[in-house]
Amino acid sequence: MPRHVRPTPTIASRPRRTGKTSASQGRRWLLDCYLLRTTDALASAVMAYAVPLIVLQLTGSAALTGTAFGIEWLPRIAAILGAGPLIDRHTPQTTAFTAAALRTIATATTVIAVALGAGAPAVLAYAVIGGILTQAGYLATESLTSEATRHAGPDGHKIQATTTAIDQATQLAGPVLAGLLLWCSPTVLLTAVTVLCAMTALQTLLLTDAHPRPRLRLVTDQPTPNLVRQLAAGTRTVARIPALAWLLAALAAGNLVSGVLQVATPILTTQRFHHTPEATTGIWTASALASLLAVSVARRAVTRLGLFRTGAVAATIASITALGAGAAPTFSLYAAAVTLMMAAEGALLVVLRTGRARLIPAAGFSATLSATVAMILIPLPIAGALVASIAAPHLQLVVIAAAGAQALVAGACFTGLARHRAALDESPEPLPASAPSASPSTAFEDRDAA
Numbered sequence: 001m002p003r004h005v006r007p008t009p010t011i012a013s014r015p016r017r018t019g020k021t022s023a024s025q026g027r028r029w030l031l032d033c034y035l036l037r038t039t040d041a042l043a044s045a046v047m048a049y050a051v052p053l054i055v056l057q058l059t060g061s062a063a064l065t066g067t068a069f070g071i072e073w074l075p076r077i078a079a080i081l082g083a084g085p086l087i088d089r090h091t092p093q094t095t096a097f098t099a100a101a102l103r104t105i106a107t108a109t110t111v112i113a114v115a116l117g118a119g120a121p122a123v124l125a126y127a128v129i130g131g132i133l134t135q136a137g138y139l140a141t142e143s144l145t146s147e148a149t150r151h152a153g154p155d156g157h158k159i160q161a162t163t164t165a166i167d168q169a170t171q172l173a174g175p176v177l178a179g180l181l182l183w184c185s186p187t188v189l190l191t192a193v194t195v196l197c198a199m200t201a202l203q204t205l206l207l208t209d210a211h212p213r214p215r216l217r218l219v220t221d222q223p224t225p226n227l228v229r230q231l232a233a234g235t236r237t238v239a240r241i242p243a244l245a246w247l248l249a250a251l252a253a254g255n256l257v258s259g260v261l262q263v264a265t266p267i268l269t270t271q272r273f274h275h276t277p278e279a280t281t282g283i284w285t286a287s288a289l290a291s292l293l294a295v296s297v298a299r300r301a302v303t304r305l306g307l308f309r310t311g312a313v314a315a316t317i318a319s320i321t322a323l324g325a326g327a328a329p330t331f332s333l334y335a336a337a338v339t340l341m342m343a344a345e346g347a348l349l350v351v352l353r354t355g356r357a358r359l360i361p362a363a364g365f366s367a368t369l370s371a372t373v374a375m376i377l378i379p380l381p382i383a384g385a386l387v388a389s390i391a392a393p394h395l396q397l398v399v400i401a402a403a404g405a406q407a408l409v410a411g412a413c414f415t416g417l418a419r420h421r422a423a424l425d426e427s428p429e430p431l432p433a434s435a436p437s438a439s440p441s442t443a444f445e446d447r448d449a450a
Contacts, residue, residue: 030148030159032207036096037141037166039203043103043196044134045174046181048072049284050193051127052263053178053277054186058120062267062392069263070384072127073377076135080374087366092140092147093204099137100201106130107194115187123186137200139373142353143366149357160353161299165292168346172288179281234367237360243420244359244372246413250315251352251376253409254345257322257402259383261338264395271392273331286339291346298347302354306425311351312414318344319407326400352376355424 055061055068087095106129113122145163181189238245266280273279294314301310318341325337360368383402390398417424 032203033141033144033148034162034166036200036203036207037145037163038170039196039200040096040100040137040141041167041170042173042177043100043193043200044138045170046178046189046196047107047130047134047193049175049178050182050189051123051130052266053182054123054189055120056266056277057182057186058123062271063388064120065267066263066384066386066388068124068127068384069259070381070388071124072131073259073380073384074131075128076131077374077377077381079132079135080139080370080377087140087143087370092143092366093207096137096140097201097204099133099140100197100204103130103133103137104194104197104201106133107190107197111187111190111194114190126190135373135377139366139370142373143369145353146357146360146365146369149354158299160357161295161302161350164346164349164353165295167349168288168291168295171291172285175281175284175288179278183278234369234371237368238371238375241359241423243417243423244356246417246420247311247352247355247424248372248375250311250410250413250417251348252379253406253413254315254318254348255376256379256383257318257341257399257406258345259380260386260399260402261322261325261341263384263387264399265338267387267392268334268395269331272396273334275331279331279335283335283338286335287342290339290343294343294346295350298350301347302350306421307351307355308414308417308421308424311348311355311417314344314347314351315410315414317341318348319403319410322403322406323400326396326398326403328396358426359423 051072052065052068056065059065106126110122110126110130145159149159177192178189181192238248265283266277269275269280269283270277298310298314301313321337321341321344325334325341328334328337356369356372360372386398386402387395
């Protein structure tokens with residue numbers, strides 16, 4: 001019998017769990033998802049900060065540092081476009097395990113290459129391969145989180161706030177680990193990334209073994225559409241939801257500034273403000289701590305004010321502080337402006353992820369998710385190219401230009417978003433446990449029973 005017509009058990013055919021057992025299973029499943037998110041995000045954070053720092057340490061070139069950042073993000077966008085439809089066709093766990101296992105192999109190979117003296121070329125090649133695998137793993141964990149958010153109904157923003165806090169916590173630990181391990185040697189740093197990737201792969205296996213789940217896509221007698229068609233369908237879904245499109249445009253503008261600051265900060269710290277490279281780690285640490293606080297505030301603000309007002313306030317703060325970073329005359333003012341800007345971006349992430357989980361239909365969710373993530377990440381390689389093409393003494397002008405563009409785009413987007421505010425702020429009802437994308441524990445149906 002052809003594979004696409006083979007009968008597949010649905011969730012409705014599974015015995016239902018009720019009461020305390022159901023709630024307990026749901027909490028365990030959600031906690032395991034959080035743990036998977038933590039190990040994957042920490043490996044990604046260490047790698048994201050390590051690659052430009054290693055290149056800067058090995059070459060001392062600002063242009064190559066910007067190039068490393070750009071080529072790390074360009075392949076990630078390509079990976080997103082293919083990974084989303086694949087997740088819809090298979091499972092998030094399968095995608096997460098495959099990405100983590102391949103990333104472990106790639107990082108271990110890079111460790112050997114650097115130890116043998118390959119240097120910057122090996123790290124640049126790793127940036128391409130690692131970027132692809134990192135983004136595929138992120139999309140898989142994000143699909144699991146969004147599934148949980150849909151089942152949480154009006155409390156979905158709490159799950160998104162928790163995962164955003166996890167991401168910000170790993171952004172806090174990532175630069176610290178990267179700086180300390182790079183102080184030992186690039187080989188030690190890459191070895192640590194290898195261990196983190198292996199832990200992610202192991203956690204994925206444990207999640208799948210403890211909580212086997214059916215495919216997110218129900219198998220029917222219709223052939224599976226190819227990846228291009230699924231991606232095109234996801235893009236059309238975004239176009240049909242104006243609230244989502246405006247929100248994505250605002251986040252894309254913010255990512256341009258974030259990318260410019262991320263790649264320019266090590267260069268400005270050492271060449272303009274004449275501080276040691278370790279001072280950059282201090283900025284990212286302070287930014288991550290501020291982001292954790294901002295996520296906590298955003299979680300409460302969404303409950304009281306709604307997504308629109310919370311997003312508008314966060315976007316305003318991000319625009320003002322980004323302009324302040326570009327105009328800062330001293331390192332202290334620059335660090336303070338970057339910290340506040342990153343905190344505002346953390347609050348915006350809560351708004352984006354909650355709105356995205358509410359607005360995207362469950363059918364073909366991962367394909368649409370991949371389209372949205374690609375749209376907001378496209379500015380990152382552009383940021384790397386900008387920094388690589390501008391001389392170090394003029395990098396603050398690039399920051400000012402990017403911040404000005406963000407302010408204009410964010411203003412236009414939230415003006416347009418105001419016309420669709422009801423769709424964004426509407427609190428959905430929790431999905432029934434028998435919905436196709438539900439976990440087998442059916443816990444979210446009974447989350448209030450515990």
